[in-house]
Amino acid sequence: xxxxxxxxxxxxxxKPLIQFKNVxxxxxxxxxxxxxxxxxxxREFFALLGPSGCGKTTMMRMLAGFEAPTQGQIFxxxxxxxxxPPNKRAVNMMFxxxxxxxxxxxxxxxxxxxxxxGKDKDTIAARVEEMLRLxxxxxxxxxxxxxxxxxxxxxxxxxxxxxxxxxxxxLDEPLGALDKKLRQDTQFELMDIQEKTGTTFVIVTHDxxxxxxxxSRVAVMDExxxxxxxxxxxxxxxxxxxxxxxxxxxxxIISGRAKPNGEKVATxxxxxxxxxxxxxxxxFDAGQEIHFAIRPEKVAISxxxxxxxxxxxxxxxxxxxxxxxxxxxHVELPTGHVIKAQTANTRRxxxxxxxxxxxxxxxxxDTAGVLLER
Amino acid sequence: MRRFIxxxxxxxxxxxxxxxPFVIVLKISxxxxxxxxxxxxxxxxxxAGWDGFKSFFAALDFENFWFLTTDDLYWxxxxxxxxxxxxxxxMTLLVGYPIAYAMARAAPExxxxxxxxxxxxxxxxxxIRVYAWMGILSNEGLLNQFLLWLxxxxxxxxxxxxxxxxxxxxxxxxxxxxILPIYSALERLDDSLLExxxxxxxxxxxxxxxxxxxxxxxxxxxxxxxxxIPVIGEFVIPSLLGGSGTLMIGKVLWEEFFSxxxxxxxxxxxxxxxxxxxxxxxxxxxxxxxxxxxxG
Amino acid sequence: xxxxxxxxxxxLTLGFAxxxxxxxxxxxxxxxxxxxxxxxxxxxxxxxxxxxxNEEFLNAAWVTIKVxxxxxxxxxxxxxxxxxxxxxxxxxSGRTLFSGMIYAPLVMPEVITGLSLLLLFIxxxxxxxxxxxxxxxxxxxxCYVSVVVSSRLVSFDKSLxxxxxxxxxxxxxxxxxxxxxxxxxxxxxxxxxxxxxxxxDLVIASFTTGPSATTLPIxxxxxxxxxxxPEINALSTIMIAIVTVGVITASLITKQAAVRxxxxxxxxxxxx
Numbered sequence: 001x002x003x004x005x006x007x008x009x010x011x012x013x014x015k016p017l018i019q020f021k022n023v024x025x026x027x028x029x030x031x032x033x034x035x036x037x038x039x040x041x042x043r044e045f046f047a048l049l050g051p052s053g054c055g056k057t058t059m060m061r062m063l064a065g066f067e068a069p070t071q072g073q074i075f076x077x078x079x080x081x082x083x084x085p086p087n088k089r090a091v092n093m094m095f096x097x098x099x100x101x102x103x104x105x106x107x108x109x110x111x112x113x114x115x116x117x118g119k120d121k122d123t124i125a126a127r128v129e130e131m132l133r134l135x136x137x138x139x140x141x142x143x144x145x146x147x148x149x150x151x152x153x154x155x156x157x158x159x160x161x162x163x164x165x166x167x168x169x170x171l172d173e174p175l176g177a178l179d180k181k182l183r184q185d186t187q188f189e190l191m192d193i194q195e196k197t198g199t200t201f202v203i204v205t206h207d208x209x210x211x212x213x214x215x216s217r218v219a220v221m222d223e224x225x226x227x228x229x230x231x232x233x234x235x236x237x238x239x240x241x242x243x244x245x246x247x248x249x250x251x252x253i254i255s256g257r258a259k260p261n262g263e264k265v266a267t268x269x270x271x272x273x274x275x276x277x278x279x280x281x282x283x284f285d286a287g288q289e290i291h292f293a294i295r296p297e298k299v300a301i302s303x304x305x306x307x308x309x310x311x312x313x314x315x316x317x318x319x320x321x322x323x324x325x326x327x328x329x330h331v332e333l334p335t336g337h338v339i340k341a342q343t344a345n346t347r348r349x350x351x352x353x354x355x356x357x358x359x360x361x362x363x364x365x366d367t368a369g370v371l372l373e374r
Numbered sequence: 375m376r377r378f379i380x381x382x383x384x385x386x387x388x389x390x391x392x393x394x395p396f397v398i399v400l401k402i403s404x405x406x407x408x409x410x411x412x413x414x415x416x417x418x419x420x421x422a423g424w425d426g427f428k429s430f431f432a433a434l435d436f437e438n439f440w441f442l443t444t445d446d447l448y449w450x451x452x453x454x455x456x457x458x459x460x461x462x463x464x465m466t467l468l469v470g471y472p473i474a475y476a477m478a479r480a481a482p483e484x485x486x487x488x489x490x491x492x493x494x495x496x497x498x499x500x501x502i503r504v505y506a507w508m509g510i511l512s513n514e515g516l517l518n519q520f521l522l523w524l525x526x527x528x529x530x531x532x533x534x535x536x537x538x539x540x541x542x543x544x545x546x547x548x549x550x551x552x553i554l555p556i557y558s559a560l561e562r563l564d565d566s567l568l569e570x571x572x573x574x575x576x577x578x579x580x581x582x583x584x585x586x587x588x589x590x591x592x593x594x595x596x597x598x599x600x601x602x603i604p605v606i607g608e609f610v611i612p613s614l615l616g617g618s619g620t621l622m623i624g625k626v627l628w629e630e631f632f633s634x635x636x637x638x639x640x641x642x643x644x645x646x647x648x649x650x651x652x653x654x655x656x657x658x659x660x661x662x663x664x665x666x667x668x669x670g
Numbered sequence: 671x672x673x674x675x676x677x678x679x680x681x682l683t684l685g686f687a688x689x690x691x692x693x694x695x696x697x698x699x700x701x702x703x704x705x706x707x708x709x710x711x712x713x714x715x716x717x718x719x720x721x722x723x724n725e726e727f728l729n730a731a732w733v734t735i736k737v738x739x740x741x742x743x744x745x746x747x748x749x750x751x752x753x754x755x756x757x758x759x760x761x762x763s764g765r766t767l768f769s770g771m772i773y774a775p776l777v778m779p780e781v782i783t784g785l786s787l788l789l790l791f792i793x794x795x796x797x798x799x800x801x802x803x804x805x806x807x808x809x810x811x812x813c814y815v816s817v818v819v820s821s822r823l824v825s826f827d828k829s830l831x832x833x834x835x836x837x838x839x840x841x842x843x844x845x846x847x848x849x850x851x852x853x854x855x856x857x858x859x860x861x862x863x864x865x866x867x868x869x870x871d872l873v874i875a876s877f878t879t880g881p882s883a884t885t886l887p888i889x890x891x892x893x894x895x896x897x898x899x900p901e902i903n904a905l906s907t908i909m910i911a912i913v914t915v916g917v918i919t920a921s922l923i924t925k926q927a928a929v930r931x932x933x934x935x936x937x938x939x940x941x942x
Binding site for chain 2: 679685695749755780781782789805808887894895897921
């Protein structure tokens with residue numbers, strides 16, 4: 001089987017590296033993880049994405065061994081991890097606070113785990129040098145953590161957790177403390193390092209952009225459950241629920257009743273407005289509650305009535321957000337709904353033809369949006 | 375002008391009541407004992423002008439310090455004070471560290487209460503706290519009664535008026551000084567550092583040695599100095615709990631002054647004691663400063 | 671993940687038992703009917719009665735309180751000034767000596783402080799009594815006050831004072847109207863610390879007092895040197911009780927203030 005694209009989850013013969021089997025974790029009355037089952041494969045860059053309190057950090061801490069599941073089992077490389085303490089796991093973690101030892105130099109921090117393995121001096125030195133080169137820290141080896149910048153600290157934490165060549169590296173909000181520009185650079189660096197070392201990465205983040213950038217698969221979580229697991233593109237283009245659609249990027253949601261018509265489904269959403277025509281693979285019953293979700297960049301805006309669009313509505317410009325590369329128009333429909341439409345600013349600002357209070361037409365094709373049950 | 379007054383008032387007060395007294399001690403330590411009031415000479419005679427000044431300085435000498443080296447009571451007392459201070463500091467550390475550690479590990483809502491329980495004895499009279507042990511450690515005391523009742527011993531142990539009682543008294547009274555700085559160092563310790571150490575292959579015990587101990591080092595050092603420095607000059611504990619065999623320099627100084635009325639020798643004892651203390655005090659200040667700098 | 675093991679529980683239990691059992695025993699035996707302190711002979715409050723009738727103790731207590739109130743009040747004023755100088759006055763000649771004189775008494779053995787002050791008082795021919803003890807106590811406790819107050823001043827936002835000056839206050843008014851109310855808790859705890867230090871002090875008072883003024887610790891010390899006595903137990907119990915009630919009240923007040931502030935802040939966050 002020749003696979004050009006990395007997608008072990010589509011190969012039924014592939015053995016997963018990590019298996020969560022009906023895992024539940026409770027803290028007192030609070031259920032952090034609720035009967036969760038999930039496979040993660042070797043060499044994956046797996047992102048756990050969700051708002052704070054959704055259980056993503058608990059999942060990671062169970063992998064590291066700092067928490068034990070209340071029910072269910074976790075397997076790493078086929079081994080049940082229940083009785084294995086953190087220091088005996090071939091799993092390393094990069095902490096959100098980096099948790100660099102303040103009394104040790106950068107070099108000693110990176111060597112810390114290697115020394116625990118009882119390796120000989122030369123091996124340790126060679127490995128530390130390798131890690132320093134990989135993370136471009138060679139110049140700072142002698143410094144203490146408080147003598148280097150935030151970005152450098154982040155790289156020390158990464159080098160330290162990678163030094164033992166773990167099967168699995170856990171990253172807890174690894175870029176949370178960095179400013180936006182540095183974050184973006186570091187994201188690519190992380191992907192690069194993941195590819196070079198061939199380590200499986202599991203990253204926890206609440207930043208959807210970060211998850212989309214780095215991950216091979218994203219798991220969107222809410223209240224202790226995984227709502228959807230898919231590649232970033234699938235998550236974005238084909239969310240399985242309003243929650244996922246809303247969590248990832250910007251979206252317009254219009255709720256109504258389904259009117260199936262062959263391959264197409266019409267959504268009845270307001271008195272006196274034409275039904276919204278969409279395409280879907282799922283079957284909907286007539287009259288069933290349905291949510292139509294469409295990304296703003298898939299909604300076209302024009303002053304003239306478009307002729308060939310499957311869906312078009314009239315509205316009035318309420319607000320314009322100019323973001324440099326794109327502009328977002330908030331358009332109020334006669335029904336009171338506000339729809340966001342986005343256009344790329346390929347022309348200079350002075351030529352913008354639509355302004356506040358303008359009556360406009362919004363249009364989109366019948367494959368532009370998705371139809372969701374929940 | 376206002377600023378001048380603000381600075382001058384406390385400055386002059388301290389100069390007059392702290393600095394000048396030291397100069398006087400220094401001066402008297404170089405004088406000779408005399409059967410007079412005040413019982414030392416020479417006296418500075420301002421009326422005699424410059425000649426009086428000259429003869430005053432000519433009469434000062436290091437005789438008292440020489441005397442201290444000839445009588446082995448004194449250097450034995452200094453050595454024994456240092457030894458008692460050192461031993462009791464180590465003992466206080468061994469008793470205090472587990473308590474500070476347990477306090478820092480306790481649930482956050484319990485910590486203020488625990489802290490208050492450590493500070494409370496602080497506010498209670500030192501004298502009373504030392505006194506409390508007299509009733510416990512004496513031959514008919516509660517400790518002996520308890521041990522006899524347990525059957526561990528057949529006849530009462532002599533604890534009161536021995537060095538053992540002094541050690542118990544020091545550990546007891548100075549324990550809060552050891553606990554507080556260690557606790558504040560341990561409380562600041564980020565839990566994720568311990569998790570990181572375990573994640574990198576440490577057992578809990580080795581994580582304790584490699585992370586917790588080094589990171590509470592400053593608290594340990596501060597606590598040790600806070601016990602060691604005052605214990606060297608301690609007077610109340612050796613005189614109430616110690617026996618005739620307990621030699622501590624604070625007690626020697628007191629007796630030299632009140633019983634022998636030898637002010638010059640008492641002053642010389644004080645000057646040497648101060649010189650001994652200068653080293654740990656400077657080390658302590660340096661540790662504090664380093665810690666302040668580390669905190670930003 | 672906090673690990674609170676049996677080991678921690680044991681060390682806390684043993685540690686606090688060590689700290690408190692001796693004092694509890696002292697309190698219990700103050701109610702002993704027997705003159706022999708180590709033999710329990712039934713409950714009695716007779717020693718408290720004897721204590722109240724003991725003129726010498728009452729006089730000593732009165733002297734001690736007088737000395738403590740006077741010395742701690744002067745020490746608070748001087749100590750606050752010294753703290754202000756340390757934190758705010760910037761550079762002036764002799765600053766190193768000044769801060770040295772603030773910190774040195776904290777680590778100075780009491781025997782040395784006492785001896786040197788005594789020699790000073792004799793040297794200038796000052797009659798020893800209440801006045802000399804007050805001077806001595808003020809000197810060492812002002813250093814404690816200034817350490818407490820200066821640690822509060824360091825964290826004090828200087829722009830508040832600047833705002834007061836900007837709004838037309840004189841420097842003294844700015845201190846009285848803005849700085850002092852904000853650092854008041856530190857000043858009060860400084861006073862309390864100075865007060866207890868003075869109440870507690872045996873060594874320095876012994877050196878600097880004369881026949882006219884005997885403080886309670888001096889009295890207790892001379893009684894205790896002869897051995898354990900039930901009257902002293904009763905006196906100790908009273909002192910322990912006062913301190914306990916005081917410390918617990920103070921911490922409750924502080925806690926309540928913190929709770930109130932937290933509640934007020936929550937209320938303020940809520941939309942009207």
